[in-house]
Amino acid sequence: MRIRVRAPATTANLGPGFDCVAAALDLWNEVEVTDGADGLSVETTLRPDPGHLAVQAFARLAPLNGLSFSFTDRIPRERGLGSSAATIALGLVAGAIVAGHGSDPEELLALGVDLEGHPDNLAAALAGGVCLTWDGKIARIADELPAHPIALIPAERVATAGARADLPEHVAHVDAAHTAGRATLLGAALASGSAELFAAAADDRLHEPYRAARAPLLTAVREELPKGALAATLSGSGPTVIVWAHQNAVDACAAELSSRFEEAEVLPLAVAATGAGAC
Numbered sequence: 001m002r003i004r005v006r007a008p009a010t011t012a013n014l015g016p017g018f019d020c021v022a023a024a025l026d027l028w029n030e031v032e033v034t035d036g037a038d039g040l041s042v043e044t045t046l047r048p049d050p051g052h053l054a055v056q057a058f059a060r061l062a063p064l065n066g067l068s069f070s071f072t073d074r075i076p077r078e079r080g081l082g083s084s085a086a087t088i089a090l091g092l093v094a095g096a097i098v099a100g101h102g103s104d105p106e107e108l109l110a111l112g113v114d115l116e117g118h119p120d121n122l123a124a125a126l127a128g129g130v131c132l133t134w135d136g137k138i139a140r141i142a143d144e145l146p147a148h149p150i151a152l153i154p155a156e157r158v159a160t161a162g163a164r165a166d167l168p169e170h171v172a173h174v175d176a177a178h179t180a181g182r183a184t185l186l187g188a189a190l191a192s193g194s195a196e197l198f199a200a201a202a203d204d205r206l207h208e209p210y211r212a213a214r215a216p217l218l219t220a221v222r223e224e225l226p227k228g229a230l231a232a233t234l235s236g237s238g239p240t241v242i243v244w245a246h247q248n249a250v251d252a253c254a255a256e257l258s259s260r261f262e263e264a265e266v267l268p269l270a271v272a273a274t275g276a277g278a279c
Contacts (some may be wrong), residue, residue: 003097006030007089007276009075009269010082010124011149011235011242015202016182021190022124022131023145024272025081030072030279031090033058033098053084057091057112062098076265078157080215080236085121088112089276092126097278105275106138117160121236128275130190144271146195147230147244150254152221153265154239158214163237166210175205195230198244202231215239217264226256 007029012022031054048055048064055069071090075083092108095101105126109119113136116122123133130142182201189197212218215238222232228249235242245253250268258266 001098002032002034003094004030004032004279005090005094005097005276006279007086007093007125008082008128008272008274010085010121011080011151011233011240012082012118012120012124013204013207013233013236014186015208015231015233016179016204016206017120017132017186018179018183018204018206019118019120020132020134021186022082022120022133023149024124024128024131024275025149025151026270026272027075027081027267028272029075029083029086029090031094032070032072033094034068034070035066053087053115054091054094057088057115058095058098059091060111061092061095061101067098076153076240078159079153080158080234080238080240081151081153082121082125082236084160085116085125086276088115088122089125093276093278103277106136109133109138110136124275126275128272130271132187142190142193142271143273144193145244146189146193146198148247148250149269149271150243150245150250150257151235151265151267151269152217152241152243152257152261153267154215154217155263156239158211158237158239160237163211163214166214167207168210171206179204179206195246199230202233202244204233207237208234211238215241217241217261220261221257226253228253 008024009027077083096103119133123138124131132139186201
C-alpha cells in the first residue's frame with residue numbers, strides 16, 4: 001500500500017473574523033503512508049512518531065501497525081499560516097482513506113479539533129476555499145476572495161499559545177461593537193465578492209492590536225500600503241502579514257514589499273480551491 005495526501009496552508013481571522021473565518025491557501029504539506037506491500041522494508045523507512053500531530057490524527061481512524069510515514073513540509077511553522085492544522089488534516093484524511101471511512105470535513109473536524117485547539121484553520125484545511133466555522137459546523141462560502149493574498153513572512157516565530165495569552169479577558173464595548181460591525185462587512189464582502197467591502201472590513205479591534213508587538217510588520221505595512229493593495233491583516237496569530245492586493249497589482253505589490261522588507265519572505269499566493277485530499 002502507498003497513499004499520498006496533501007493539505008493546504010490557511011490564513012485565519014481575515015481581520016475581524018476571529019476564530020471563525022479562514023481561507024485555504026495554495027501552499028501544501030504532504031504525507032506518504034506506506035507498508036511493506038510494495039516491496040519496501042518497514043524497518044528501513046520512517047517509523048511513525050506517536051507524538052507527531054499527523055500520526056495522532058491518523059490513529060483516530062486507522063491502526064498504525066506496520067505503516068511508515070514520510071512528510072514533505074512547505075508551510076513555515078509558527079508563522080500564522082496553519083502549519084499545525086495542515087499536519088492534522090494530513091493525518092485525518094490519510095487515516096480515513098486507509099480505514100475506508102468517509103472524508104466529510106465536518107466529521108473529520110470533530111475528530112481532530114482538540115488536537116488543533118481552534119477550528120477555523122482546520123476547517124479550511126479540510127474543506128478548502130473560504131470557510132466559516134461555528135459549533136462544529138463548516139460553511140464553505142466562497143471559492144475565492146475579492147483580493148489576492150501576498151504573504152509577508154518574517155524569520156521570527158510566534159507560538160499560538162503565546163499569542164493567545166496576549167489577548168485580554170475583556171474588551172471595551174466600543175471596540176466589541178466596532179469589530180462586530182466590521183465582521184458583518186467581512187461576511188458581506190465574502191458573499192458578494194466586493195473588494196470595497198473587503199477593504200472596509202479589515203479593521204479589527206478584538207485581537208490584532210494586542211498581537212501587534214509580536215508582529216511588527218503589520219503596523220509597518222499599514223502605515224503605507226503598497227500601491228494596488230486593499231488591506232493588510234494578521235495571518236492567524238502572526239507574525240505573518242497578508243497583504244491583500246487587486247489582481248492586476250499582485251506583482252507590483254510583491255516587488256514593493258520585497259524592496260521594503262528585505263529580511264522577510266514575500267510569497268504571492270492564491271486561495272486553494274480544494275482542501276486536504278489524496279494526490
